[in-house]
Amino acid sequence: MSVRVQRESFDLGRELAALSAGNLAVGGLASFVGLVRDFDDPAGRSPQGGTALAAMTLEHYPGMTEKMLERIEAEANRRWELEASLIVHRYGRMEPGEPIVLVACASAHRQAALEACQFLIDWLKTQAPFWKVEETAEGEGRWVEARDSDEAAAARWLQKPKAAE
Amino acid sequence: MSVRVQRESFDLGRELAALSAGNLAVGGLASFVGLVRDFDDPAGRSPQGGTALAAMTLEHYPGMTEKMLERIEAEANRRWELEASLIVHRYGRMEPGEPIVLVACASAHRQAALEACQFLIDWLKTQAPFWKVEETAEGEGRWVEARDSDEAAAARWLQKPKAAE
Amino acid sequence: MTRLLYFAWLKSHTGTAEEEVELPAGIATVGDLLAWLPSRGAGFAKALEDPSRIRVAVNQEYARSGDPVAAGDEVALFPPVTGG
Amino acid sequence: MTRLLYFAWLKSHTGTAEEEVELPAGIATVGDLLAWLPSRGAGFAKALEDPSRIRVAVNQEYARSGDPVAAGDEVALFPPVTGG
Numbered sequence: 001m002s003v004r005v006q007r008e009s010f011d012l013g014r015e016l017a018a019l020s021a022g023n024l025a026v027g028g029l030a031s032f033v034g035l036v037r038d039f040d041d042p043a044g045r046s047p048q049g050g051t052a053l054a055a056m057t058l059e060h061y062p063g064m065t066e067k068m069l070e071r072i073e074a075e076a077n078r079r080w081e082l083e084a085s086l087i088v089h090r091y092g093r094m095e096p097g098e099p100i101v102l103v104a105c106a107s108a109h110r111q112a113a114l115e116a117c118q119f120l121i122d123w124l125k126t127q128a129p130f131w132k133v134e135e136t137a138e139g140e141g142r143w144v145e146a147r148d149s150d151e152a153a154a155a156r157w158l159q160k161p162k163a164a165e
Numbered sequence: 166m167s168v169r170v171q172r173e174s175f176d177l178g179r180e181l182a183a184l185s186a187g188n189l190a191v192g193g194l195a196s197f198v199g200l201v202r203d204f205d206d207p208a209g210r211s212p213q214g215g216t217a218l219a220a221m222t223l224e225h226y227p228g229m230t231e232k233m234l235e236r237i238e239a240e241a242n243r244r245w246e247l248e249a250s251l252i253v254h255r256y257g258r259m260e261p262g263e264p265i266v267l268v269a270c271a272s273a274h275r276q277a278a279l280e281a282c283q284f285l286i287d288w289l290k291t292q293a294p295f296w297k298v299e300e301t302a303e304g305e306g307r308w309v310e311a312r313d314s315d316e317a318a319a320a321r322w323l324q325k326p327k328a329a330e
Numbered sequence: 331m332t333r334l335l336y337f338a339w340l341k342s343h344t345g346t347a348e349e350e351v352e353l354p355a356g357i358a359t360v361g362d363l364l365a366w367l368p369s370r371g372a373g374f375a376k377a378l379e380d381p382s383r384i385r386v387a388v389n390q391e392y393a394r395s396g397d398p399v400a401a402g403d404e405v406a407l408f409p410p411v412t413g414g
Numbered sequence: 415m416t417r418l419l420y421f422a423w424l425k426s427h428t429g430t431a432e433e434e435v436e437l438p439a440g441i442a443t444v445g446d447l448l449a450w451l452p453s454r455g456a457g458f459a460k461a462l463e464d465p466s467r468i469r470v471a472v473n474q475e476y477a478r479s480g481d482p483v484a485a486g487d488e489v490a491l492f493p494p495v496t497g498g
Binding site: 199223224225226228229232254265266286289290291292293294295296297298308309310311315 | 419421422423471474490492493494495496497498
């Protein structure tokens with residue numbers, strides 16, 4: 001189990017390799033990376049529907065952020081039998097194409113790894129104290145609004161405490 | 166969209182980086198890697214429950230394999246709006262810790278990437294003509310039996326043709 | 331003294347990221363605090379005008395309207411989170 | 415001639431990975447083929463003794479018992495798949 005909150009970027013291949021390195025009980029490794037897009041998309045529309053973005057800046061609440069991420073990770077490890085898990089979340093200014101967040105889970109079984117990975121990103125989205133401000137091509141800044149669909153995605157896991165493997 | 170069936174291993178970091186490289190519409194990149202474990206686990210039990218394995222050999226049906234994988238990938242792209250997708254499946258002899266299969270999906274939206282990734286591995290497991298033979302520490306070979314849980318995982322997607330994003 | 335933190339657009343309105351305040355007598359819960367803060371000025375009133383858009387953490391734990399606040403606490407006010 | 419392919423443990427029993435056979439008169443479907451093959455020898459009988467464990471592809475498409483087989487086809491017999 002590992003949580004990191006950092007300004008600098010990360011090497012996805014290296015992070016994933018480290019997660020299962022030397023552990024021959026790992027049969028499945030699931031991961032999700034969130035990246036900065038070059039358009040905003042408040043309604044979940046297609047790329048063509050949004051406004052061009054030059055950058056994204058993430059602010060967070062140091063201390064509470066780590067605490068919440070560690071709690072979310074611990075909950076995933078309680079619900080699923082994981083060999084390893086990792087959350088890396090960046091803050092600061094990022095340009096389109098840069099990674100914002102990585103969640104990854106390794107397990108003996110694929111279903112546990114995949115479900116735990118989905119759980120981590122869903123809960124993180126509604127629980128971890130980060131806020132995004134988008135910067136348009138004109139240099140204008142705009143705080144991103146929370147999305148109901150993220151609340152709904154997180155709420156699924158309240159109804160389904162432990163999925164069948 | 167890309168499908169590869171190959172004997173040699175692959176570099177996970179490089180494969181994933183290539184998937185979203187230069188495409189600033191990608192907001193989420195989900196992946197799953199299946200690896201050879203050092204124990205068999207026919208009933209989905211804990212690592213402690215299985216027999217020690219020295220290696221795994223995958224046989225496949227050249228021609229039909231590629232055809233089925235391409236069809237599964239096309240179906241994922243039909244069901245979800247993906248910016249990119251990739252299936253790499255190995256055949257031949259592999260030792261514990263080696264990757265067997267990689268599925269990865271990139272999308273503007275996280276939910277599409279995650280669901281499509283789960284769909285790819287679930288369908289591949291029951292549709293692609295691969296067969297595993299396990300090699301115990303004593304050098305004995307034993308064909309792996311198909312699991313009902315894999316059939317059930319694949320069948321979910323018949324009831325849920327397109328999930329909400 | 332109670333430490334107050336403001337994040338994201340709340341901070342833009344209050345004009346401060348953090349401050350130490352002496353809670354007036356009678357301010358004993360998160361709800362009390364949210365009702366009192368707007369009286370401190372136009373920026374605070376603006377930041378807190380829509381309570382449905384405000385989340386509160388007391389000592390780095392999410393808190394609800396009825397949860398207690400007291401001297402020595404760290405109370406953070408922010409919009410719904412948008413990380414990930 | 416019809417091309418027959420055997421995979422995984424079926425191949426171990428039949429002793430061959432592929433062969434060209436002349437289908438006898440009356441063998442027109444996958445079901446006919448599965449009923450006829452065991453008569454070709456003990457290895458074939460053993461390979462096909464449990465039909466629930468046999469999957470069939472005709473010209474690289476999954477096929478069912480009633481699907482046609484004919485001269486020129488490639489018919490593959492194998493156990494349920496276990497890749498991934």
